[in-house]
Amino acid sequence: MELNGKTIIITGASSGIGAATAKKLASKGANVVLTARREERLKELKAEIEKDGGKALVVSADVTKKEDFENIIKKTKAEFESIDGLVNNAGLMPLSYVKNLHTDEWNTMVDVNIKGVLNGVAAVLPTMKEQKSGHIVNISSSAGNKIYPGGAVYCATKAAVKMFTEGLRMELAPNFGIKATSIEPGAVETELTETITDEEIKEGFASSLGDISQLQAQDIADAIYYALSQPARANINEVYIMPTEQPQ
Template identity: 70%
Template sequence: MSIKGKVVIITGASSGIGEATAKKLAKEGAKVVLTARRKEKLNKLKEEIEKDGGLAMVVTGDVTEKGDFKKIVSQTLEKFKGIDAIINNAGLMPLSYIKNLHTDEWDTMVDVNIKGVMNGVAAVLPTFMEQKSGNIINISSSAGRKYYPGGAVYCATKAAVKMFSEGLRQELAPKYGINVTSIEPGFVATELTETITDDEIKKDLIPMVKDLTTLEAEDIAEAIFYALAQPKRANINDIYIMPTDQKE
């Protein structure tokens, strides 16, 4: 159960699950590549990791831009001479009721939550296929399994990530030795809810979660570490992790 020396790219590393995962993996000996759009936060995280004896590099980028991913991969290969895993974590959750037609937010969720994951996979895949190894970890959600009010588009994007992950596993694992995992958390205490602009959702969501003890980002980081630390022969397909208090 060791990931010492592995090179891991983490998208959305500036906060939440991405930040917690970077700290956890660096503590376990991985070389972490921190990417997001907020350079100041990434640099601060890098300093924290290195202060604790870890190794990190920062490459800013937007997951919706294929060119940015090419830069991330090329700089990673230049510095660390390899890539062992990518964690496609960047995502948005501006929940809204369909009738309110927040169509710009729908587009953004599709671009970040689905296309961002696909861009990340496409960027690392040539390296993984050539070396016949690698881990692709995609952050889906329990929302990818079951719809909840206000989540039609968000749930759809996370269902797409879950199914894309299964397709990747079936096509890539047996032939190229590339392991693929879909991580599917329930409610997690992160910045995601701060992107909600629909006033009706805000009113309805607060009572739903106010008495709920949510998961913490560190819980998801532990699940990611578990998937990464398995021997190559073992592919952890899905990790479905819910708050104990959450009914559905």
């Protein structure tokens, strides 16, 4: 779709892929709704976007709370009237070995990585169904396609996001014209690894990547734009994007 004048909600917009995506889409004329828990960072991003001539709305929110999403929808429609896209980007990656029983982190990943996505979709769907148009982009991971030691729960959450996205496409695209895309990156240089607390994982994770040139947040933003900007007849179902030097 032509993004000029379209309204896109972006979760986890305070840094990394979310912030890069907001800048990219705003530069193409989209109205971007910036949401995350760190409101000050969102305000800084909004100022940066508006300085470059873009339009942005800040709505601080926790994706695990349905009422926060209800507030996002209310403020978005009041400001921009329509909701044309949702980028479910908020996520956590506190990798740990199952034997170490970081159960609180398991539950938090399920709440953010899966339930946060479900909450976002449930919030935008009534508007998109009424419009008979829209595009839902869910950030999964290459980890949703293959498991590795220390990633059992994280990989499971990202596999769930991938499967849920394909289910959305099958149910919504033919009947309502609502597209769905799963974005599945490999190693990206973001804050995501800062949530790891398992000391055994910390020791080996950085070295496992070696000296490869990791993807940048801008690379994923470009992939999201590519999916969103396709004509109505084309739905990019999945984008699997890996660093050139990353073997697996």
